[in-house]
Amino acid sequence: MPSLFLLILLMGGFSLFTCDLYEYKFINENKNWTEAQKYCRVHHTDLATVYNMTDFKRLQDSAGNEYQHSWIGLSRKENRMWHWSLPGVEYNETQLQLNVEHVEHCVTIDKDNNKHTKHCSGCKFPFFCYNEGNKTVIPIYYELNWFNAQKYCRKNYTDLVSGHDQLNNLPFNLNYEHFWIGLFKDLWQWSDGRNFSFRHWSECYGDGSNQNLLCITGGWKCDECQKKQPFFCYDDKLILVKENKTWQEALDYCRDEHEDMVSITSLHDQRWVQKLVDEADTDYIWLGLRYTCTLGFWFWVTGEDLTYTNWAPDLDADVCHTAVAMKKGNGHQWFCMPDEEKFNVICAKN
The missing domain is CATH 3.10.100.10 (Mannose-Binding Protein A, subunit A)
Structure with missing residues (x-):
């Protein structure tokens, strides 16, 4: 004392x-994505940016049961960028050599530590989860596509294994040729310019043209930008x-x-x-x-x-x-x- x-x-x-450093506001007015963005920038800070699962739950809580189809601040851009699934881990291309075999956008690792690009939803492999609590990597032998592997890891552990440091702790005495890791490439960017990698897909990975993101019960999906929906803003x-x-x-x-x-x-x-x-x-x-x-x-x-x-x-x-x-x-x-x-x-x- x-x-x-x-x-x-x-x-x-x-x-x-x-x-919290920012808070969410649910706006129960029907606007297209561009109108919603303009409204948020005038009356708040911007359309909602979501950093992790905690934010996603805060987003849901801010609207109760009213938000079933509502815009957030994620929109398509012209060039794809690599991201790690685990929020806060930034991609560094100098630390990772990829075997880009196809125009695919999720990555596996093999027993020789080689990385391969694979179709995110069309291929099923076992995968590595990461547990933040005890800093361990866990091999999971269920064969799932990348999105379902990500959901499994987030539900039962922390996330898919992400980043150079975590990859250095992988067990390689395994019989499988490919395991999913948490590296993916997509076309999406946040309205406020932040380079956060968190995605929480429920439907549609989002390769259609002229589409932005809706937050729906249980996850996200993409929809046509001109549709009028309620939306989420945030206040910094x-x-x-x-x-x-x-x-x-x-x-x-x-x-x-x-x-x-x-x-x-x-x-x-x-x-x-x-x-x-x-x-x-x-x-x-x-x-x-x-x-x-x-x-x-x-x-x-x-x-x-x-x-x-x-x-x-x-x-x-x-x-x-x-x-x-x-x-x-x-x-x-x-x-x-x-x-x-x-x-x-x-x-x-x-």
């Missing part, structure tokens, strides 16, 4: 502000302040004008914040993480636990009188910066 009291004196009080709870401030000035501004400085407690939070960071006018952007020399530890000004970090390597051992700023660009790593430096800041809104 004395330590907490000293910290409160040091900071001028905790805000104890915790919330963060705001980028493009004014150069010291860390203390940034804290005071966020608390006076909004709610508090932003805190990051998960990889999902990190990826959500990155988009705003890349829009800043300074190379570094203040976060609400500060070191107290008096007590000798890092703390979020919102009172959140320090459960996630993205430190840059080779940090200076002398962290007194420093606070944390995220750097723009590749990696979006966290740096200890003198608290008198002046940067843009990201605030959390009411």
Whole structure:
């Protein structure tokens, strides 16, 4: 208790502000996809972007039982892009060599560690699931198409095995020629420009022309853009302040004008914040993480636990009188910066 009291004196009080970084709004008005997008951008932030299964359930909860066929912010684009099924794992083409045998868009791995493109719905193979809880890879010997394999892994474990690190832990003493992994290629992009890989297909993988995404009971399907449907918007709870401030000035501004400085407690939070960071006018952007020399530890000004970090390597051992700023660009790593430096800041809104 004395330590907490000293910290409160040091900071001028905790805000104890915790919330999701964005929230969904169900709009029960019939509009085509373009009209829905325009409405969301005027009255909210954009059409709904969905990061993972938790978001999908939040989306459902925001509408109750009213949303049976409703637009979300996923639309077709001209060029296909590779993604990993597990949210937060980004595809790096330099780490993976593919044997592109056909114009197909899901990937298997064989016992010799070769990767092959296969038809996502037309081929059935066993597959590898990943369990985030104990960081293990589980071979599943049921032969399913890629979409059903993904559903099985998400229901029983975490997801299909995804990313270079997880592939390095695969067992290769297996008799099967092909196992599905979580790599796929598609034509879809989010309305707000975020490169999130999460998909939750119920019907139609989405190769038809002039089609965008509907959220339906149990999953997603594609439909003609001109059909009029209800839709989901989202409100971003963060705001980028493009004014150069010291860390203390940034804290005071966020608390006076909004709610508090932003805190990051998960990889999902990190990826959500990155988009705003890349829009800043300074190379570094203040976060609400500060070191107290008096007590000798890092703390979020919102009172959140320090459960996630993205430190840059080779940090200076002398962290007194420093606070944390995220750097723009590749990696979006966290740096200890003198608290008198002046940067843009990201605030959390009411």
